[in-house]
Amino acid sequence: MKFYQSKIKKAKIYLDNHHCIGVPTETVYGLAANAYSSNAVKKIYKLKKRPKSNPLIVHYYNIKDLKRDCILSNDFLKLYKKFSPGPITYILKLKKDSKISKYVTNNKKSLAVRFSKHSLFQKLLNQLEYPLAAPSANISTKVSAVKVKDVKDEFGQKIKYILDGGSCAVGIESTIINLIGKPSILRLGGLEVSKIQKVLGFKINININPSKKIAPGQSCLHYSPGISLRMNAKNSKNDEAFILIKKKQNKLKNYFYLSYKNDLNEAAKNLYSCLRDIKNKGYKSIAVEKIPNKGLGKTINDRLYRASKFKNSK
Numbered sequence: 001m002k003f004y005q006s007k008i009k010k011a012k013i014y015l016d017n018h019h020c021i022g023v024p025t026e027t028v029y030g031l032a033a034n035a036y037s038s039n040a041v042k043k044i045y046k047l048k049k050r051p052k053s054n055p056l057i058v059h060y061y062n063i064k065d066l067k068r069d070c071i072l073s074n075d076f077l078k079l080y081k082k083f084s085p086g087p088i089t090y091i092l093k094l095k096k097d098s099k100i101s102k103y104v105t106n107n108k109k110s111l112a113v114r115f116s117k118h119s120l121f122q123k124l125l126n127q128l129e130y131p132l133a134a135p136s137a138n139i140s141t142k143v144s145a146v147k148v149k150d151v152k153d154e155f156g157q158k159i160k161y162i163l164d165g166g167s168c169a170v171g172i173e174s175t176i177i178n179l180i181g182k183p184s185i186l187r188l189g190g191l192e193v194s195k196i197q198k199v200l201g202f203k204i205n206i207n208i209n210p211s212k213k214i215a216p217g218q219s220c221l222h223y224s225p226g227i228s229l230r231m232n233a234k235n236s237k238n239d240e241a242f243i244l245i246k247k248k249q250n251k252l253k254n255y256f257y258l259s260y261k262n263d264l265n266e267a268a269k270n271l272y273s274c275l276r277d278i279k280n281k282g283y284k285s286i287a288v289e290k291i292p293n294k295g296l297g298k299t300i301n302d303r304l305y306r307a308s309k310f311k312n313s314k
């Protein structure tokens with residue numbers, strides 16, 4: 001038996017019995033349950049302390065499985081061919097006879113769907129008779145988990161099993177595109193919008209801070225380490241942790257680096273670990289130097305901006 005097969009077998013037993021488990025994806029860890037089982041899906045909301053009005057992303061093994069639950073548009077097929085599996089989530093029309101639990105969608109007629117690139121997670125999905133609802137494996141409004149220890153820190157003994165797939169390669173959540181009606185981006189993420197635009201051949205509306213919220217992940221105060229954070233800082237004040245985009249010669253105790261060489265992909269991968277590390281070291285506030293607003297820097301700035309709302313909202 002290959003070493004991973006016993007891990008997958010164990011994961012499957014928990015899922016078949018309507019439990020929630022931690023799963024690795026290339027973006028962040030997910031808190032997964034059978035998307036066809038209301039009993040299982042309700043446990044996700046409870047564990048995450050997530051409002052029932054906030055619908056979940058469903059992860060499929062392949063397009064054949066997806067066809068049972070959703071109506072596939074031409075724009076979807078174009079994007080799927082180019083970017084899936086990968087860090088992109090599509091909002092599609094739900095079929096009337098789909099088996100997806102109404103708790104997944106909050107009774108909506110749309111469904112968020114994703115195909116993950118993580119090979120261990122793909123192998124698990126391939127063994128199951130149902131797709132997996134899996135939001136990020138963190139308590140609502142907090143920083144997402146990018147390794148098994150983070151998931152344990154969030155949920156402790158409350159979840160039965162975590163499928164260990166190492167550290168997440170992208171480290172930041174998927175980009176969400178709404179494909180119902182005129183395509184629009186609902187959340188910036190691990191796939192750059194410019195790449196999506198190139199494939200579709202037209203400019204896509206970016207709707208990440210609408211007055212009427214479509215995705216609750218669009219709300220301010222999200223991705224928060226639970227301490228105050230300020231952006232575009234030139235330097236740090238007393239007792240503040242200082243996050244820098246690239247390594248400096250003068251290593252001070254309160255300096256934290258997102259990358260060695262100003263690499264925005266590496267910075268995105270390290271962002272959440274860095275925020276958790278700072279919190280665990282006991283800092284009460286964070287200053288972050290200006291992050292270039294290009295490529296994945298746009299997603300990093302989006303997350304930092306939402307995290308920066310912590311102080312004002314308390």
Ligand code: TXA
Binds near residue numbers: 057105114134176217
């Ligand atoms: O990378 C990711 O997307 C990770 C991994 C685990 O796949 N998942 C993730 O899930 O970030 P979550 O639940 O933390 O964020 C999903 C976002 C939420 O903001 C939710 O409101 C939105 O997707 N969403 C889910 N279903 C939707 C729908 N039908 N229409 C609009 N937004 C939806």
Ligand code: MG
Binds near residue numbers: 136144
């Ligand atoms: Mg989340």
